[in-house]
Amino acid sequence: MSTTQWAALLTMPVAESRDHIQGPADAPVTLVEYGDYECPYCGAAYPIVKEVQARMGDRLRFVFRNFPITTSHPHAERAAEAAEAAAAQGSFWEMHDALYENQKRLRDEDLHVYAEQVGLDVESFDQELAEHVHAARVREDFMSGVRSGVNGTPTFYVNGTRYDDSYDLDTLLGALEEAASN
């Protein structure tokens, strides 16, 4: 063991079978975000990611993984489990968007309302939340992030390497375009 620095790399590869993905599998660039639904910085990054997706189209594959820091954000874990419960019914991204668009209202009652709006079977949604059916999945995401060097939220990976630069639109888009042309 040594005191040297290492490159922060994504330790759990993106898998079509487990991950929440927008964009084609053969896109030249994959952007992975580790995010927390209650984190204001993630809320600020949310429309930027949307814009980047709109501009890059099929050249970008976007993946979201859960990284709830409950010590700072008491509703983040429940919100993450709610997104996974929606995913179990095929509606991850609809719930993901509802959560980020209503970041300051993430109590259980609120989650129930979003589940209704998204058109989920709310009975099984409520039951899965109550029984923490998706807690293990959220933890798996979280630990994969820790092992990959996630040090706060949001943390992004571009084609498997941690992106340490600013995530304002121009800088992030520039980095993704550069990765696409390599």
Add this chain to the structure above:
Amino acid sequence: MHQPPTPLPPGKKAPDFELPSTPDQTVSLAEFRGRPVILAFYPEDWSPVCSDQLALYQELLPEFRKFDAELVGISVDGIWSHLAFAKDRNLHFPLLADFEPKGEVARTYRVYRSNEGTSERALFVIDGDGVVQWSYVSPVGINPGADGILRALDGLAREGGP
């Protein structure tokens, strides 16, 4: 130009210390003998990066426990600041006050910044025999995360077995 910090390297005996964790309790390194210890030196209570870093470690206490490892935070802040900070941020591990003489423990681990009067943002993983297994100094403004700590604990578990 700031000299690059050279923390106490792997293989060195970790200097023992005894520091207050509350107004009437102290914590010494020696009391953890037989178990791995994670020392997280951080510059100051309340600064934004510190809070994120320590919140992440709080979240990881169950993982550290799997290695039977103890986590302690250390800064030059006084004990009352530590108590208020821990309460405000929901931190449930000891924060030790390297307050008097100021920064003495940070100095013995070679992670004191005399110009600023605080410690570096530095991590040490110490094995059950009290020997440094891994050390790392992060740029002060950058949260070092926890992957290095977990790798070091993995290494210890492979060598010694639980």
